Amino acid sequence: MQDSADIGMAAAVGPCASIPADHMDFIRQVLDRVGDKWSMLIIAVLEGGPTRYTDLQRQIPGISQRMLTHTLRQLTEDGLITRTAYAEVPPRVEYALAPLGGGLNEIVKQLIGWAADHHDEIRANRSRTGTAASSSRS
Amino acid sequence: MQDSADIGMAAAVGPCASIPADHMDFIRQVLDRVGDKWSMLIIAVLEGGPTRYTDLQRQIPGISQRMLTHTLRQLTEDGLITRTAYAEVPPRVEYALAPLGGGLNEIVKQLIGWAADHHDEIRANRSRTGTAASSSRS
DNA sequence: CGGTATCCATTACGATACTG
DNA sequence: CAGTATCGTAATGGATACCG
Numbered sequence: 001m002q003d004s005a006d007i008g009m010a011a012a013v014g015p016c017a018s019i020p021a022d023h024m025d026f027i028r029q030v031l032d033r034v035g036d037k038w039s040m041l042i043i044a045v046l047e048g049g050p051t052r053y054t055d056l057q058r059q060i061p062g063i064s065q066r067m068l069t070h071t072l073r074q075l076t077e078d079g080l081i082t083r084t085a086y087a088e089v090p091p092r093v094e095y096a097l098a099p100l101g102g103g104l105n106e107i108v109k110q111l112i113g114w115a116a117d118h119h120d121e122i123r124a125n126r127s128r129t130g131t132a133a134s135s136s137r138s
Numbered sequence: 139m140q141d142s143a144d145i146g147m148a149a150a151v152g153p154c155a156s157i158p159a160d161h162m163d164f165i166r167q168v169l170d171r172v173g174d175k176w177s178m179l180i181i182a183v184l185e186g187g188p189t190r191y192t193d194l195q196r197q198i199p200g201i202s203q204r205m206l207t208h209t210l211r212q213l214t215e216d217g218l219i220t221r222t223a224y225a226e227v228p229p230r231v232e233y234a235l236a237p238l239g240g241g242l243n244e245i246v247k248q249l250i251g252w253a254a255d256h257h258d259e260i261r262a263n264r265s266r267t268g269t270a271a272s273s274s275r276s
Numbered sequence: 277c278g279g280t281a282t283c284c285a286t287t288a289c290g291a292t293a294c295t296g
Numbered sequence: 297c298a299g300t301a302t303c304g305t306a307a308t309g310g311a312t313a314c315c316g
Binding site: 019021023027034037040041044060078104107110112118124125126 | 157159161162166168169170171172173174175178179182183197198199214215217218238241242245248250252253254256257260261262263267
């Protein structure tokens with residue numbers, strides 16, 4: 001670290017590296033949809049095949065009907081998943097991954113894999129710094 | 139609530155895929171940290187090399203000091219990024235990707251690539267369904 | 277420069293109750 | 297079964313002002 005301290009130039013390392021600013025917008029769009037509390041979880045569960053409403057609710061502990069319905073609708077509107085209602089009694093509705101969501105699922109799987117691989121490491125760091133877990137929504 | 143009468147075996151999915159439920163917890167932990175409004179963006183920017191506070195602020199349009207500081211601290215506490223303060227005048231602080239964050243960055247890059255690739259498709263779907271409730275923040 | 281502190285609006289989310 | 301409606305709370309996130 002004996003490098004000369006040319007503060008001005010040093011910071012300008014990103015001639016083209018960083019994000020093109022015009023990308024910022026839709027990156028945020030996608031992150032906003034996918035990065036919410038439940039979307040990725042739903043997508044991950046849907047990987048197991050078409051699933052119906054109540055099964056989703058059972059497989060995702062802690063989700064409320066409100067959020068399940070809401071997130072499901074968002075994902076459907078974005079074309080990430082499909083909704084199929086069978087006009088029978090009792091009513092049956094199945095949700096499945098659309099092709100678009102299937103592609104995203106690959107990435108979600110990796111993220112989940114990463115999470116599984118490093119969550120204890122993160123927790124260790126978090127407790128070392130004495131982080132008050134601010135993400136405690138009960 | 140016992141589902142004595144199974145309406146259809148077909149719905150009894152879970153071939154093998156769905157999430158092991160014990161994973162659910164830390165998946166949410168990670169998603170909660172990474173899935174917020176700015177974390178991934180910061181990580182993505184940091185890929186371009188060590189960056190200091192004000193540069194981060196300039197490269198991420200729309201972020202407020204409050205959120206930049208807050209998110210930076212969260213990421214630092216989780217060990218995803220490092221913070222280096224140089225005791226000189228004027229004060230200089232540089233943030234950089236930690237090894238842990240570097241691994242995550244690979245996934246973030248893929249997510250950004252996916253977003254770049256499909257955002258117009260998503261937008262098309264979204265308008266087709268007449269989605270009103272969009273993320274109109276900021 | 278690199279933050280912190282305070283105030284404030286919006287919103288996400290959960291609980292509960294009700295419907296087709 | 298698969299939602300919808302309404303409410304209250306808590307978290308998110310921005311603006312502004314101040315500090316080391």
